[in-house]
Amino acid sequence: MSTASHLSSSPSIAPVVPSAPELLAPAGSWDCAKAAVENGADAIYFGLERFNARMRAQNFTEAELPRLIEFLHRRGVKGYVTLNTLVFSGELAEAEQYLRTIITAGVDAVIVQDVGICRLIRHLSPDFPIHASTQMTITSAAGVEFAQSLGCQLVVLARECSLKEINKIQQQLADRQLSLPLEVFVHGALCVAYSGQCLTSESLGGRSANRGECAQACRMPYELIADGNVVDLGDRRYLLSPQDLAGLDVLPDLVKAGVHCLKIEGRLKSPEYVANVTRVYRQAIDQIVNTLPLSPPLSPPPTPHSPLPSPNRYNLEMAFSRGLYTGWFRGINNQELVHARFGKKRGVYLGEVKRIERQQIVVRLQAPVKAGDGVVFDSGHPEAKEEGGRVYAVHQNGSDAVLSFGKRDLNLQRVRVGDKLWKTSDPELDRQLRQTFAGDTPQFQRPITVEIHGAVGQPLVAIARDSLGHIVQMESTMPLVEAHRQPLTTERLHDQFARLGNTPFTLEHLTNTLDGAVMLPVSELNRLRRDIVQQLEHQRTQPKRWQLRSNVSFQDLLPQRPSLPSPSLTPTLIVLVRNLDQLHAALHAGIQTLYCEFEDPRNYRQAVALVKQVRSQTKSHSLLPNPQPPTVYIAPPRITKPNETWILQQVRSAQADGYLIRNYDHLEFFKGDRCIGDFSLNVANPITANHFQQYSLERLTVSYDLNIHQLEDLLNLCPTHWFEITIHQHMPMFHMEHCVFCAFLSEGTDYTNCGRPCEKHRVTLKDRVGTEHILQADVGCRNTVFNGIAQTGAESVQRLIDLGVQQFRIEFVNETATQVCQTIDRYQRLLRGEITGSQLWRELKLHNQLGVTRGPLSR
Template sequence: MDTLLSSSPVAIAPPRCPDLLAPAGNWDCARAAVENGADAIYFGLDRFNARMRAQNFTEADLPELMAFLHRRGVKGYVTLNTLVFPAELAEAEQYVRTMIAAGVDAAIVQDIGICRLIRHLSPDFPIHASTQMTITSAAGVAFAQALGCNLVVLARECSLKDIRKIRQQLGDSLRDRGANRAMSMPLEVFVHGALCVAYSGQCLTSESLGGRSANRGECAQACRMPYDLIADGQKVDLGDRHYLLSPQDLSGLDVLPDLVATGVACLKIEGRLKSPEYVANVTRVYRNALDRVWQMVSERQSDEFAARPSASSPEDRYNLEMAFSRGLYTGWFRGINNQELVHARFGKKRGVYLGEVTRLRNERAMIRLQAPLKPGDGVVFDSGHPDAPEEGGRVYSVEMQGNEATLTFGRGAIDWRRVRVGDRLWKTSDPELDRQLRQSYAGDTPKVQRPIAIEVHGEAGQPLVAIARDEQGHIAQIESELPLAIAQTQPLTTERLRAQLGRLGNTPFYLDSLQNHLGNATMLPLSELNRLRRELVAQLEAQRAQPKPWHLNPHATLHTLLPAAPAPSCSPASTNLIALTRTLPQLQAALTAGLRTLYCEFEDPRKYREAVGLVRSHPNSDSLEIFVAPPRITKPSETWILRQVKNAQADGYLVRNYDHLQFFADQRRIGDFSLNVANALSADYFQRAGLERLTASYDLNLQQLEGLLTSCPPDWFEVTIHQHMPMFHMEHCVFCACLSLGTDYTNCGRPCEKQVVKLRDRTGTEHILQADAGCRNTVFNGTAQTGAEAVHRLMQLGAQAFRLEFLNETPAQVMQTIQRYQALLEGTLSGTALWKDLKLQNQLGVTRGTLNS
């Protein structure tokens, strides 16, 4: 796949207007999306979707929902976008069969095993690779394509430059293979909504802190909480900046022409937990803006997309901020700007900024308004302490004196003792706008109509034949019950036919074109023309409502795809204790402790040569092996980092993403936890790809891990039993944002190389922050965790490889910890004693962690 790694970007003309994909957490949201111009909606069922807190739909809702959507010309995608555990595969199979039978247009999937299951059951049911698959490169897109995916949702961290590069590399690959470039994999990107600070599919924060996995739809939103920055043991004074991991909300409106120019197939709005008013508002804004952009494209007003004006207006921005806003920003589309992505002043909805309070008098507030405000609107006074209760309410009156407004409120609505001059005022509610938005999807009359073409044929003495076609290729035909007669007056001209057949106001259609092939001067009663129109509409609606006829392999089942179950073993397997170290002194300590298999994960890959040399120079080097780890994320321009890693000439490499799978294909490889292997179908796929072992997903608790080990050969896996959980893995650099005035690695001064930094949460725990070679940050749980109490049970099930991960421990602590685990595997120390021993002696704060059942 080296052909994917081409160089100079080229302009790729978009072949068609991108689809607009809107979220739907319930029926009202679905209607709001449809009536405001969405081309497709995505929604979850009551299992296996990444927004379990949404109202969601049920399997029984699918036939009615899909019929409604298809009658309206809208596609419906089901989010099957969580990891699926071994005991749940049979239920997931039934979900897939139900989706196929109901004519769902695609499933949005995270789990590699579920992609395999869908393609095993059906050769043509569309699979969309979820953003939870963390695809950031052409190699990742090619991986998804090999799985049978039909579209890839790129990670939100991909910039416009990245997207263009991926599109170009995919096109170059097709050209080199002699394939049609138009067959390149369609790409989808998020264009609006909440931004996760961590890479989707790589955030283990909720799992680590509370056993609620984001990969299972149970994100606890720890990124929206306040944190203190601790540098070299001292709290850094950041003023009113406390929400260090809470990005502004994404708004791609300002770069919409550039996004269209990249050739992406679909623009996605986030928000399955949001209200119908939010869905209506945001969908309408982007529908109108996208139509304007596409009209400019179609009219070829400019040769360069970059020269096109912005697609947004002040009214659009107002509407989007009122829908939901923590501040609106273009995210990563324009590249990395760590100063702007996270303003860090609040982590919750604010709305439209109105200005600062200039005076307070007689229970009134004076302010120089920067945005419209009227009686009935809701506001909140922001004193700079968003974690504390805030004053706010509905405005009773707005009196303008020059450029200053005097605001009054209902009696007792505001505690004026808690409001100060200088407080910032935000507009959080606009009842009039909400009323308009609710009207946009209220009632049964369609507000958005799709085009149809009608042609009529016939001569005097014969029936009139009317044929209607929609944009999806459905066709309806009807004959008049009365023959055409010679017209004495008012013949059926094209204008009269258009006037009568175009009366489609309460239908999902509008008349786009009419072809009149009638003989000269014929006529038909208007009542008959009306009947023909109604019949044509009914036929088209009935055809559109039919489920998509996806194929289902009658002989395929989950059990025919599962790997052979392992035979029970009578003899205990030999165990291998593995240490992952992050410094050379830690590596030396692990060598001294007598470990045979060693992993290294260094911030600077150039130091891997020294690590490999250290192992190779050891007296027992013939019995030792060293694997080194590339960074978890690979962007299109970062192959140089992989080359640095490979130049170390280690015994093997930790595979952490799809680029690594391809780049190190000719080397020994161990699959790391970031591949999210949670069931036998995923494990089997990576085993077939040549990986020696797989690190079981950190989302598995003991019971689920037991299910994995009993559903496929246990020697396929290694289990991490001691670590500081890597919680947030981010493109955002906290070092740069908080310890420099720079925007990215080119001008930040590299504080990550000079200071030891931690983030202190509300409980007082200090979580450790580290950067990698790509300047991405990982926040590690400040409290180490152990699975020691589960080890003997796992050994009984055939597990042989157990990993210890070290972070900031001293060499002495590394040595002592390894010795304790060696005693555990030898049976001379119990798991409970190890846990208590480490907690007492090393003061590592070890907890039992996620391996508790």
């Protein structure tokens, strides 16, 4: 049987079930939009030329927007615009104009990352829908409530949320009497780092993922270095590259959990990918809602290793696959999430090469292959050029298949027995997929219902409704007459009104309430049917009339900026340390404001006790009239899941002077304490900064995405005492649920059985250019990869002081106490004006073994 026959002739049409989740498909181009619509998407999401997290996609223009929305709405499909990047101060005027265009065009919602943009949208329009992007890193009910406070109508949860956690969030929302709809990614590429918290591209090349310019460093090979020695992992080198998400097996559980929307990743993918994946999930959702009750009990969930149905697995693997896995839906399994053998598309696994005979390859097939299919030979070195080509002929030889190739298509000298063979292309399947969205005739039809009323001497009245709530009523131009033969039975009426070919509609149900045996000419029934279609299409294509205020602007949301403080004040140096030895060194250097971020929060009590001891000694021994004793702030983990309040309680039990606020749970839990907003809040513009001021934060740490010019723009629009600037650090590149320690230094699946190698080994990840990046775990077993090369903004410090900045932070990761003291001394001298930024840069470059970069502030 041809593999392409896995694609059925037409999508199944299911009656609309209120609890059925919305299917949301990606569209990076017009063809992708058509592919999504014709294969059953309920909505599509797409970007415009600016401010979207997939700047490499083709995207749409502002001028195209009205035509696209009209097309979508005519077909009963919603359109969501992605404005899901951070927006800098100098871009607010342009962002406002974008938003006015989007709202006027009748777009159904905008997907947003930036807190300030949420505030701006609600300022411009009281009713235009906002969807909180997964880039907002929402993992809890507190995060959902924060999004609602911004005016969001839907929240896209972080992809790291399991089914158990989704259910817990739903329960906690009910306890809070909130009912905000939730959306989850159900298929596509998995980012290994938490979206909105990945600074890898920014750190390594100035291409921020928070600005839509991800360079996909997670898909590159790395060596694992433990305690200074390379760990032999065989052919596993892609240590940070997860398999692609495939949530098909857990769809019943997602329906049961009440998830409102299921989202397919892929705005950089082809129209064939969009058609393929959308069709598979459309049919699966329809089957679930038609055959399973939507209230408990549902059928038992699949076992952890149950495979996708074979035709679906084939189609999804051919669409795009680095391996398919349920991601984090079933919880943490670090052995399965990342197989680490390759980081690029493979497709369908065909088998291993058994023999090479007379320019032919002999394979014992595990999946079908036919002439014309494209294949690649995998020798275990995916980083190198691989041999591949199109199959010329296939001959069965018992259980083996003999594959022939064109004479110049393949270099057989580079193929070895034992190589794995993958099918990467199925032209027949692609051809069938393209046919689903070719031409202008609708191929996917959405259901309508029709009611027929009337009696002898009265016109026939037809009332039609679609699933979106549109309703039209049409009357015949002539009265019904008594029928002596062939009256208008329900069957005859259904036959006439079901003739909806070449329209976006299909007749789901017809109700006949005609009084008596009556008749009407067929030509009149046909006219009524055509008018119903025309009127429904007309209603659908009317732009949504969202409220839009013309007399307001982003400037209304800007804070008032007071005059600059006296330049005679000596700026303050703040130091973040990650172990007790570093803390001792910082205290010895006289640092007055200290942040502690330890892997084991049990050590916080000792840290706080040490600072309080030094504080007591400072007060009792100082000869100064107003001595400045040290204060200590504790940094809780950057992510908080629904069942992790105990971690925050453990942090608070140390009785520190204050806390670094890194997520929305922290804002809620530490309310009333001394708090400082950390970089992970992604403060990139004055509207965002102004919003966080309502939480009584002492200061905000500016986003690491800003360069010096963008930082100057922010400081010129805000009171500078709101901020502290990080001027020295090892950039926290990847922050991820994936535990490299567990996956590659143990045989365990999670913290319950891994043996805690993170407590026994010092680990780095060596990249392709030889830099060893530092790996650390936190109390929640989440890993952070810190850039092995420190970054300094020393050369920009004087410009920042001139703008009124008084608070500067430096951070340490694995430096020795001696290195901490030396580095602190240099920056103290810099802030006192004893050395210049250029001198400090040269000294660091000279004395730092790995070197130092100028970091994002230099750009």
